[in-house]
Amino acid sequence: MRTPYENRFPELEPLLARVEKPSRYIDHEWGTRSSAEADYRVCLVYPDVYEVGLPNQGIAILYAVLNEQEGISCERGYVPWIDMADAMREAGVPLLSLEGAAPLSSFDVVGLHLPHEMACTNMLETLDLAGIPLHAADRGEDDPLVISGGPSVYNPEPLAPFIDAFLIGEGEEHIVEVCRAHERLRDAGATRLEILRELAKIPGTYVPSLYEVRHDEACTPHGYTVPRSAEDVPEVVHKRVVADFGATDPVPQSVVPFAQLVHDRLSIEVLRGCARGCRFCQAGMTYRPVRERTPDQIVSAVMRGLEKTGYDEVSLTSLSTTDHSCCPEVLSRLNRRLADTGIRISIPSQRLDSFGIDMALQVAGEKKGGLTFAPEAGSQRLRDVINKNVTEDDLERATRAAFEAGWRRVKLYFMMGLPGETDEDIVAIANLADRTYEIAREVVPPAQRGGVSVSISCSVFIPKAATPFQWCAQTPDDEVKRRQQLLLRSVRNRAVRVHYHDADTSLLEAVLSRGGRDIAPVILGAWRRGARFDAWTEQFDLSRWEEAAAEAGIDLREVATEPFDLDARLPWEHVSPGVSRGYLLREYRKALEGTTTADCSRTSCTGCGVCPTLHADNILAGERA
Numbered sequence: 001m002r003t004p005y006e007n008r009f010p011e012l013e014p015l016l017a018r019v020e021k022p023s024r025y026i027d028h029e030w031g032t033r034s035s036a037e038a039d040y041r042v043c044l045v046y047p048d049v050y051e052v053g054l055p056n057q058g059i060a061i062l063y064a065v066l067n068e069q070e071g072i073s074c075e076r077g078y079v080p081w082i083d084m085a086d087a088m089r090e091a092g093v094p095l096l097s098l099e100g101a102a103p104l105s106s107f108d109v110v111g112l113h114l115p116h117e118m119a120c121t122n123m124l125e126t127l128d129l130a131g132i133p134l135h136a137a138d139r140g141e142d143d144p145l146v147i148s149g150g151p152s153v154y155n156p157e158p159l160a161p162f163i164d165a166f167l168i169g170e171g172e173e174h175i176v177e178v179c180r181a182h183e184r185l186r187d188a189g190a191t192r193l194e195i196l197r198e199l200a201k202i203p204g205t206y207v208p209s210l211y212e213v214r215h216d217e218a219c220t221p222h223g224y225t226v227p228r229s230a231e232d233v234p235e236v237v238h239k240r241v242v243a244d245f246g247a248t249d250p251v252p253q254s255v256v257p258f259a260q261l262v263h264d265r266l267s268i269e270v271l272r273g274c275a276r277g278c279r280f281c282q283a284g285m286t287y288r289p290v291r292e293r294t295p296d297q298i299v300s301a302v303m304r305g306l307e308k309t310g311y312d313e314v315s316l317t318s319l320s321t322t323d324h325s326c327c328p329e330v331l332s333r334l335n336r337r338l339a340d341t342g343i344r345i346s347i348p349s350q351r352l353d354s355f356g357i358d359m360a361l362q363v364a365g366e367k368k369g370g371l372t373f374a375p376e377a378g379s380q381r382l383r384d385v386i387n388k389n390v391t392e393d394d395l396e397r398a399t400r401a402a403f404e405a406g407w408r409r410v411k412l413y414f415m416m417g418l419p420g421e422t423d424e425d426i427v428a429i430a431n432l433a434d435r436t437y438e439i440a441r442e443v444v445p446p447a448q449r450g451g452v453s454v455s456i457s458c459s460v461f462i463p464k465a466a467t468p469f470q471w472c473a474q475t476p477d478d479e480v481k482r483r484q485q486l487l488l489r490s491v492r493n494r495a496v497r498v499h500y501h502d503a504d505t506s507l508l509e510a511v512l513s514r515g516g517r518d519i520a521p522v523i524l525g526a527w528r529r530g531a532r533f534d535a536w537t538e539q540f541d542l543s544r545w546e547e548a549a550a551e552a553g554i555d556l557r558e559v560a561t562e563p564f565d566l567d568a569r570l571p572w573e574h575v576s577p578g579v580s581r582g583y584l585l586r587e588y589r590k591a592l593e594g595t596t597t598a599d600c601s602r603t604s605c606t607g608c609g610v611c612p613t614l615h616a617d618n619i620l621a622g623e624r625a
Contacts (some may be wrong), residue, residue, distance in 0.1 A: 001094035018400050021081070038073030041073050043104050043111070049078055053076075054076075101166045113149065148166050154577060157225065165178070165196065172248055189609070210231045211226060222515055222516025244621070270317065273289050276320065286466055300329050303337060313343065314344070373413075377418060381594060385591050408440075408452050414458045458499075460480055460543060578613040
C-alpha cells in the first residue's frame with residue numbers, strides 16, 4: 001500500500017542552515033489551497049527551483065482547478081538546488097511536496113510540467129529524489145501515476161519511457177477528467193495496466209507504453225510511433241482545447257511567495273492563441289485557435305488579483321498581447337483605475353506593427369522599464385521567409401514612439417540560423433540595431449542620452465515539431481559560432497550591446513526537439529553523469545551529453561543537422577495540435593518562395609485545420625485592425 005499522508009518537514013529542517021536560499025523549501029505560504037484530509041492527492045512539479053517555478057501560469061491554473069474539486073487536494077513541488085539535493089540524498093530525505101512536506105511517492109499522481117526541452121534531466125532528478133522508478137515499465141501498483149504536460153509535449157518521444165501518460169494541450173478540463181478516472185479505477189481495484197488503458201480513452205491522453213516505434217515505412221532514423229497491436233488507442237492523439245476559455249478564472253494566482261521570484265508580479269492571461277503564423281514558432285501553431293477575454297473580464301481580474309496578492313505590478317500575458325482587439329481600451333481603463341497608486345502595467349513583448357505612440361503612452365505609466373520588440377530577422381527577405389509580416393518601417397515607428405513616450409531601454413530579439421539565412425542577413429541585424437540607436441539619439445533630449453540602451457538578443461533557430469520548419473536542419477554549431485562573431489564585428493555603435501545564446505545548448509535543444517524514443521537513453525546517461533539544471537548556463541556541460549550519446553550510439557550533431565524528407569513519417573506525428581500536415585507543407589513551400597500568409601484572425605481562414613479538427617473557433621472580443 002502507498003504510504004499514508006505524512007509531514008516530514010522535521011527531517012528537512014536541519015538541512016536548511018546548510019544550503020543557500022532556504023526560503024525555497026519552507027511551507028505555509030499565504031494563499032495555499034491544498035487539504036491534507038483529501039482522499040485523492042496530486043503533486044504538480046515544476047522542474048526547476050522555487051523562484052523560477054512559482055510564477056508559472058500553467059501550474060497556477062491547474063493547482064487552482066484541482067483544489068476546487070471535491071475530495072481532491074493538489075500540492076506543488078520544485079527541484080531542490082544542487083546543494084539541497086545532495087544534502088537530502090546524504091540524509092536519506094526524499095523529495096517532499098511544498099505545502100505539506102509529504103513524500104512525492106505518497107501521492108496518487110505526480111504531474112511533471114514540461115516547459116522546455118532542457119528540463120528533461122531535472123524531470124529524472126525529480127523522480128530519483130522522490131524514490132519513484134525512473135522508467136514507467138518499472139513502476140509497481142503502489143507507485144504514483146506519473147503524468148506530464150506543458151508547452152513542449154508536442155514531441156514527447158525522447159521522454160516517453162519515463163512518463164505514464166502525457167496530457168496534450170490545454171489542461172483545465174483534461175487533468176480533472178484524468179484524475180477522476182484514475183480515482184474511480186483505483187477505488188475499484190484496477191491494475192496499473194488497466195488504469196493506463198482506460199486513461200488512453202480520454203481525448204488528449206497519450207500513454208506511451210501502449211504504442212511502439214517502427215521503421216518499416218519511409219521515416220526518419222528515429223522511426224515513427226503507432227499503437228501496439230491489440231491496443232484500442234487512437235493512432236493520432238489530438239490536443240485538448242478548453243470549451244469556453246472566457247469562463248475560466250483569469251486570476252489563478254493565489255500563493256504569495258516568501259522569496260523574490262524571477263517574475264515577481266501578478267499575471268493575467270488576456271488571450272490564448274496566436275494566428276500570426278510565424279513558421280519557426282511552435283507556440284503559434286500549438287496554441288491555436290485565438291480566444292480573447294473581454295475588456296470587462298480583464299479589468300475586473302486585474303483589480304481582484306491585485307487585492308488578493310498585494311503586488312505593485314501586473315503583467316498582461318499572452319503570446320502577443322498587443323494583438324488583443326481591445327488592448328488600447330483595456331490599457332486606458334486600467335490606467336484610469338490605477339492612477340496615483342504606483343502600480344505598473346507591463347506587456348511582456350510588443351508587436352512592432354501594433355505598437356504606436358498611442359499604445360506607448362498607454363503602457364508607459366509612472367515606471368518605465370524596458371521594452372522588447374522581436375523583428376526575428378534582419379532583412380525583409382528573411383522576414384518574409386519566416387512569415388513575420390513586419391517591416392523596417394514598423395520597427396522605426398515602434399521604437400520612435402517608445403523613445404518619445406519616455407522609454408530609454410529597448411531590447412531587440414532576433415534568431416540566427418533560420419532557413420535560407422546568409423551573411424547579409426546577419427549584417428542586417430546589426431544595421432537595424434544601429435538604426436534603432438540613431439533614432440534614440442534623434443528623439444531623446446541631449447541631457448538624457450546617457451540613459452539610452454539598445455541591446456540585441458540573438459537566439460539560435462531550433463527546428464520544432466508541428467511547425468512548417470519541422471523538416472529543416474539546424475545550422476551546425478561551428479557555423480553558428482562563426483555567424484555570432486560576424487554579428488559582433490558588424491555592429492558599428494559601441495553603445496549597442498549584443499547577447500547571443502550558447503551554440504552548445506542550442507545543439508542539444510535541437511536534438512531533444514527532433515529526436516525520437518531513441519534519445520531517451522541519452523537523457524538518462526547524461527543525468528547519470530551529473531547533468532541537471534541544464535537550462536542554467538553555469539551548470540550545462542555538453543561533454544556529459546556527448547559521452548552519453550556515444551554510449552548510446554547516437555551522434556548529436558547528426559541528429560540536429562540532418563534535414564528530413566518531406567514524405568518521411570516523423571517521430572512525433574502521432575501527437576497533434578490540430579494543425580494539418582498539408583498546411584505545414586504548404587507553409588514550408590511558401591517559405592522557399594518567400595511568400596507570406598495572412599493572419600486568419602484579421603482576414604479569412606488560411607486552412608490550418610485547427611478549427612474543424614478540434615471543433616473550436618477564433619473568439620475575439622472586438623475587431624482586430
